[in-house]
Amino acid sequence: MPHRAPDAAPALALRGLVKRFGAKLAVDGIDLAVPTGSFYGLVGPNGAGKTTTLSMATGLLRPDAGTASVHGVDVWSDPTAAKRMIGNLADGVRLFDRLTGEQLIAYTGRLFSLPRDEIVARTADLIDLMDLREAAGVAVADYSAGMTKKVALACALVHAPRLLVLDEPFESVDPVSAANIEDVLRSYTASGGTVIVSSHSMDLVQRMCDHVAIVSNGRVLVAGPVAEVRAGSSLQERFLELVGGRTHAEGPAWLRQS
Structure with missing residues (x-):
């Protein structure tokens, strides 16, 4: 446990x-x-x-x-x-899905006023953690349901809540x-x-x-x-x-x- x-x-x-x-x-x-x-x-x-x-x-x-x-x-x-x-993965909340996965995670970090260098490092870590490296430069609108869930979870984690x-x-x-x-x-x-x-x-x-x-x-x-x-x-x-x-x-x- x-x-x-x-x-x-x-x-x-x-x-x-x-x-x-x-x-x-x-x-x-x-x-x-x-x-x-x-x-x-x-x-x-x-x-x-x-x-x-x-x-x-x-x-x-x-x-x-x-x-x-x-x-x-x-x-x-x-x-x-x-x-x-709070890091929040809410049901049914729309993401800014015209951004790429990498951009969306970084943008979320900026909303929490993280330093730019820290955002870059954390975004890279989260992309690897969620196995989104190949899709990092793809618009979230084109993600599958599972990939969308993973990038939303990465956004919830980026500010270390x-x-x-x-x-x-x-x-x-x-x-x-x-x-x-x-x-x-x-x-x-x-x-x-x-x-x-x-x-x-x-x-x-x-x-x-x-x-x-x-x-x-x-x-x-x-x-x-x-x-x-x-x-x-x-x-x-x-x-x-x-x-x-x-x-x-x-x-x-x-x-x-x-």
């Missing part, structure tokens, strides 16, 4: 987060404390409120109520200071690149960085994370160390037990091949 560096203050603290979209209550008073140095998984069914919660936590979406703070800095009262500590918030980071990424990225993330948390990953892959979360929260209908059903949340079952079994909806259906008769 990833090592968690001791720290009294949580890397991310969410208190009473609420978000409505018209008549729909997407997030219903979420409270969550993510320990510094942890590898924290956020899992839940489609429409559970995971992406909305992470968007509010990282300053992309203003909550209707509640607070979010990163290492004690309020995301909404001091957004510049908070966002300097204290907190990484990753929404489905391995979706569409090839197995070799995924294994390399896992190694980097484990090293990052071992050094005291914190990762929050939202994923539908229970196996990935159980393998990589030391903490997990199960979310459904905009609420946290259970949260804590993975072993405690599993309670002697697999994470998949515990998830189905808490969330429900499993029907064991065989499908319609016309679909069966006998």
